[in-house]
Amino acid sequence: MATPTFDERGLMLDGKLYDSTVPELARERESCCEKIIDFNCERNAQKRLEMLKDIVGNLGENSCILPPFRCDYGKYISVGHDTFVNYNLTVLDANYVKIGNHVLIGPNVQLIAATHPTDPLIRNSLVEYGLPIVIKDGAWIGAGATILPGITIGENSVVGAASVVTRDVPDNTIVAGNPARVIRKVSEHPGWTREQRDVPLN
Template identity: 40%
Template sequence: MSDLVEFAHKNLNNIPACPDYDLMISGKPYDSYTKVLLEKRLVARELVTDYGTIRFKDYDFDLEKHQNARYEYLSKIFGKIEKDVYIEAPFFVDYGCNIKAGKGFYCNFNTTFLDCSIITFGDNVLIGPNVTFSAATHPVDPQERLEVVDLSYPITVGDNVWFGANAVVVAGVTIGDGAVIAAGAVVTKDVPAYTVVGGVPARVLKTLAPPTNTTEKVQETEQ
């Protein structure tokens, strides 16, 4: 059993049980049209569509009740999230169950998660509108595409990372703590901690000073 498969089975909720799921999250060729996986995707997409119907007025305009309802609903979709999660509707997933997010996780409108492999977020991650995380990929060689059904590789995001509008993160990328992904950036390689990256493909534009202690780090994210 690969490390990713062991992680998923021990830490994520709502995962489908079938051999192709384990192949999928392990970076091995798999059949995305296996009945169990296809059904899981269809159900997940209907769930995220219905998330937008959780109305504030239906909870007496009570912020706590409304947030609790949203969290309980999102818990049916995601692999693991915290109670302070805040996601604007609409958003989109392939499976949802392959996403793990830490505290203070915020997504603006139209976030897309192609979570064919595991996508993990640390604490205090902020995601601007129209950002895409694509763990899904295909072989570049056309002959291999005829022989291989699908491939996917994990995406890992550290603490206190900010993604600007319309950024794209591709399969297999790791983003370090405190990084800033500029609007419109296409991230194809790992991003060092405490850097600003931008462009297509994204490159390091600036190096940032890390917070000197936890208190300063928290204060920075609240500004």
């Protein structure tokens, strides 16, 4: 009886159990790793930008990811325009990771789309799965925060430093803690302009 053949990449991107050790996926991770090493060692900012465009699936205008940066595949990561990512972002992109426009990501943030079954029988068979992560426009992810699989961070929302986000964050909401909990709504200053610098800093 023939051994069934699975589309492991298709299963991975569908959020189902898949085998990450198959040669095709292993080669893709190795290729991405080589590009990441070159990117992290490149001194010239313009060259890094061009290299980054060859790593991630999409990089919007005026967006920047500072090295060091780490990811598994790269091509499943999408970054909108005018987004800034500080040092040492780690993305385990075993599923799609979508980062919107005007997003701020602090240093040492982890976006973990990959995960494992809790049942040891299944886990020890070396299959795993991943769930997509979405960070909507205008969000700010504080330093050292961890976003877990399947999470959506709402528009204009703020994740406090060192938080671990285990549930979706509504739009215009500040969350913090481990696990992250809602603290309050974001501050709003209608009509504010760049010439005004005396607003409350909170």
